[in-house]
Amino acid sequence: MSESASVWQGTLALMVLKTLEAMGPLHGYGIARRIEQTSGDLLSINYGTLYPALLKLEQEGYVSSEWGLSDNNRQAKYYKLTRAGRKQLARETLEWEKTTAILARFFAPAKES
């Protein structure tokens, strides 16, 4: 797996966690749509990539899944943030903010000049 792909996977995982935090239990399709909406449709993802990411999060214990009924009465697998997932999200968010803050300092002087 290439470097950029694993970075993308990490970012995607963070987005998934954030989405689940905001929306509560949600199925895969819903998560995908929500991520696209949140990004203001700037981000167009292959929905298929979402499922391995969800599986990995589940294997690590950050999300749990359960079959349930959707709004229009369809069987769907719902994903839910676990307590470990919340903690991980907090950690990752902090990490992300730090990273962006550092990067921002690099880009800020360029804007001034």
Add this chain to the structure above:
Amino acid sequence: MRIRQLRALALRLAGLFRRKSLDRELALELESHLQMHTEDNLRSGMTPEEARRQALIKLGGLLPTAEQYRRQRGFPLIETLLKDLRYGMRRLARSPAFTAIALLSLALGIGANTAIFSLINTVVLRPLPVERPAEIVSLGNATGNRLFPTFSYPNYKDFRDRNDLFAGLVAYRFAPLSMSHDGVNERLWAYVVTGNYFEVLGVKAARGRLLGPEDDLQPGAHPVTVISYQCWQQRFGADPGVVGKSIVANGRSYTVIGVAAKGFFGTEIIAAPELWFPMTMQAEIEVGNSWLDKRGDENIFVIGRLKPNVTVAQAQAALTSIALELEREYPEVNEGKRVQLSPPGMMSGTMRAGILGFAGLLMLVVAFVLLLACTNLANLLLARAADRRKEIAVRLSLGASRARIVWQLMTESMLLAVGSGLLGLLLAYWLVNLAVALKPPVDVPLLIDLHIDYRVLLFTCLVSLATGLLFGLLPALQATKVDLLTALKDETSGAALRRSWLKSSLIVLQVALSLVLLVSGALMLRALQRAQALNLGFNPQNAVELSFDLRLQGYDKGRGLEFQKQLLEHVRALPGVEAAGIVDLAPVDLHFSRTPVFIEGQISERASNAPRAVSSRASPGYFRAMSTRLLRGRDFDERDDEKSPQVAIVNEAFARRFWPGQDPLGKRFAQGTADGPMVQVVGVVEDGKYATLNEESQPFVCRPMSQAFVGTNTVIVRTASDPQRMLALLRKEVQQLDPQMPLSGKMLVERLAMPLLPARIAASVLGSFGILALVLAAIGIYGVMSYTVSRRTHEIGIRVALGAQASDVLRLVIGQGMTLAMLGVVIGLSVALLVTRLMRSLLFGVSASDPLTYAGVAALLSAVALLACYIPARRATKIDPLVALRNE
């Protein structure tokens, strides 16, 4: 974090085992995803088909998604491996004949290797059952280049007390025992040991206490004994009250003071005692034979524990300087005597060379056979790989990596290797049990404790893996080194011919190996045949023997002679008895001792350099009972008693050696010491074999029991009737005279079983492996020649089309095969000439380069090779040129 990863790993591993249900769940999830998306698309106004299509596109395809998902779920590498394993098994199952041959030949090879290794493991590698066994060394008594295992007690004490490099030197001696307890009489073996024995060795008691220095102070004053754990279990029924119990051993009562730790079998690897007595009781145990204060009586084994950080070389040097002191102080008995250290457990190293040689030879043989099986299998795999060349070429051209394909082919070989390893282990287990059940016919408590332990398992594991690599890797590499173009076009001859050097050399090797084995086996068979015709100096047929020990039962000379006389009178009166006599030791027996002989009127040398003769003691009638021919003079009779002149009967070799060209009758000599009583020759008997079957004729002297009484007795009875019944009658007679006497009886002919045992084992091992090797070689030649013929169909077709006759084709194919076979025969013959020298001592005079054997085996092998070539060659003559050429 670490824990999260472990958890993920565990879940992924679990994912390997419920793939089906997980796959179903994924399909459901993706389907529900698609339906939701399709509904949304419909709502935004697409046609149903378009809605579904767009949803699929957005998902990125159903199959790729599932594939990506699976990759996260399990382990691709392991799954590939499992797939390869399944594929390999399917392929093996599809060619059951190949698989059976492969498994069987490898299993035989690995099983034989494992069995022999377990023997070596027991005898050579396993340490003595004592504390820190690496510190223990055994002292050997060396004179010139001869090594004896035993020392005298006074010399032992000096070595013990004068050195400061040993934490302790201990001594022990085997002693035969007749033990009575709880109304049972048993014949078994014990050690008499010095008081420091258990302490220095660091052995613990399982019950009670062990012997200590306080139990070994005054001669005759310590009637105590320690029994082995096994003895406690088997003879005393694990009686918890055994400590304090009384037993009677050799006519005297002893108190059991303890049971030695479980697994302690004494300090020799091959023979285990059941009881230990203090050495100060030796005169009581060996009734009347007291040697504790005799510096010339070398009776005891000595081993010692080195102090920490003392090297064997240092200890050797220290003991040598003590030996020099002892030589100065007691030149009469200690002249030229040195000490030689060796690892313990093998009779002070005297048996080491023999055991190592024998084990090494066996190991060599089984390694040979395994190598043979490997080369054969490599050959078959090469032929099989040839069938798959097209498949492999297709896969390579489609982009499979060579490593991937080699890996897959190796999986198949490894499957075979591991399967054979398991089968081989079973076989070895069976062989080992068989060996344990076939106790060699000797009167010592042989410790055959062969078992499969972790070292043996490790060995089998390594051998199997190495085997798999050996026969698998080369064909796999060759198979994947395909020239894509020719392989795909089905043109073969060029590359195939270039590759054939490998197969050719394997054939040559096989033929050579099987020839070596067969020659060795055939030589052993000839030797056994020859042994039947050996002049033994007695007739082993139609005679029985019964042994007992009068001394152990407390008989003195007077009572003993009376017992012998009565017994012989009773026995000779039995119906069917032709002759009967008593001897101390009947041939052929390794226990024969050789005593120095000093001829009257000839210059006598010191005892240590004097010529020696095998010596024995017998009653009147013994030689007649053995059917040994009396050539001159007379047999012993009633006139020979203590008061009459001392007499002896000698053999021809004795007469030839000491009185060449003269009449030996009436000549006199002394035995043992130069100033001993003179003994007069009254009879001469024919030469015979005494200690071993392959000895040269050697001087032998026999003295009458009445003048030189000894308690170890064997009655020999020659009979015209059923020997088994005679043996029973004989037992009854002895028991009537003394109901307490422990007895051991057998057919006289069984005596030959032990001396012939090594040759029998060697003949059957070499012979069966040789035949196995022959079969394997035949299969190998057949396989390779068939393969060659099938590869050369095209070429042969052209030859036939151009006018070649069937005989030309036959000559072509057979010529190629037989060239290889003959090369193998020549190489094999030269190797056999070298190897068979190792077994000269087992050959009973058959020459190790016996031309008949070599020619016979070479002819047999050539015939088999010819047959193996002929079948494929005949097939070649049936090639129809039209079909062969159309095959393009």
